[in-house]
Amino acid sequence: MAIKKRRPLKRLNGEQILQWLDELKDDGKGGFLGYGEDHNWTHKSCFWDLPYAKALPLPYNIDVMHQERNVSESIISMVFDTDKTKDNVKARKDFSRDMPWLEVQINSNGKESRPRAPDPKPEDRKQILKWLQTLKFPDRYAANIKRALCAKVISKKLMRELEKGIPILICKMEKVFPPGFFNAMQHPLVHLHGEALVAGPVQFRWMYPAEREPKKLRATVRNKARVEGSIVESFAIKEISNFTNMYFAEKHKVNAPSMRYHTAPSTQR
Template identity: 35%
Template structure:
């Protein structure tokens, strides 16, 4: 999980050209004169000032604005990820407070969509292959044959990235994806080995701390009270709302006909956003009926 996080941030900050965090800085451009033959990317002097020529993997200001506005209007399913749109600041078109799981979802699912229209095809293809590589590794069911194929393909993908990004972009973190396919083949699926479960537990334990003078005692006291209250709730009347029968946060307690519906639409709840309504056209109604069948 930390490999995906760091790889995503390096790619994202470099493509968005965020000052102070991008790997495409002046020192990286100076290394090109020693390591690579890229005359178009070498530092130029304009009015006695050093200027970086625009690279193919760096978005312009208008393109960065387009990506930020797309993420700002993004709506994800409940429980799938945090609200990534809150991390976007449209004033300076930057991201703030993006957590590790948000980076994980963005890298695996949103990155190929967000940068599809703003990056060149060659750059987008290499980054999309890297995104699919991490997505295949995070599947709940893994096959040895597929892991062997991924183990070979990731080497080709990293070679494509070396043709695009400067040498300073690659450090030990960009090398670690080579070993992930072998680890997945030898060990279990990554869902049983990553740190998200531990981080969620640490988040709950931190909220139990009320007395910072005795942190361990405060956590133990809150944990015991929670266990006692859960045990006592087994003897309450069913009409009394407890942790065992509490209503889901999206349930509006309204009557809803769940017969003849797809499984993904069987959850009760209220619509998200401003209320609106209109009648479907004949073409839309036929398409909905065909997809239902």
């Protein structure tokens, strides 16, 4: 096993990245010379043409929502051996030269397959999931996961500790999962805590609100031949109903703020 003690590369700012991109030479095939050897740039984004792009402290923002989904999906598919698992025949062939213990067996019909690892039966899997469903923790113990990266108030000390601990965690995962598990989705985890120190809490940068709002709009479509009209009509009905409920309500909730320009209806003489 090779142990690398080289320190990580220095983080570049926007001006240094733009200077690097400007020095790349076109190879005439839509790419750059030296790709895969000296650099890994495939193209220059159009956003670098903006005058303020190089001055941004965070030129790129890694979406925490998609990171949660992709990493969780990879772990679940690997553990439960679903169709989306990364431990397939193609992945084992790629690493067979350096890791001969990743075997590929040939079936009686001549097709290649990987040896199945001993895993629980479907009945046992249901029992495990039922156990997880009924699992209970002490009060607020399970919420500790939300007090780190996804907390509403970012702790600089905690972010620096997590930034140092995430590479160790990934190295521990390399001891458990096969090499096919580690792709381009697992590496950005190293940069999430550093981006939180620069850009602030992730609630203002992730895609959860942007993904939920189109889902709400799609649910209001009743006539698929008139999508825009259905959305406008349902939105107008919702606004009218909310306004009438607030205006004609005799009593307001305790938590609701008092309405401006609202007077009680005059009593009849």
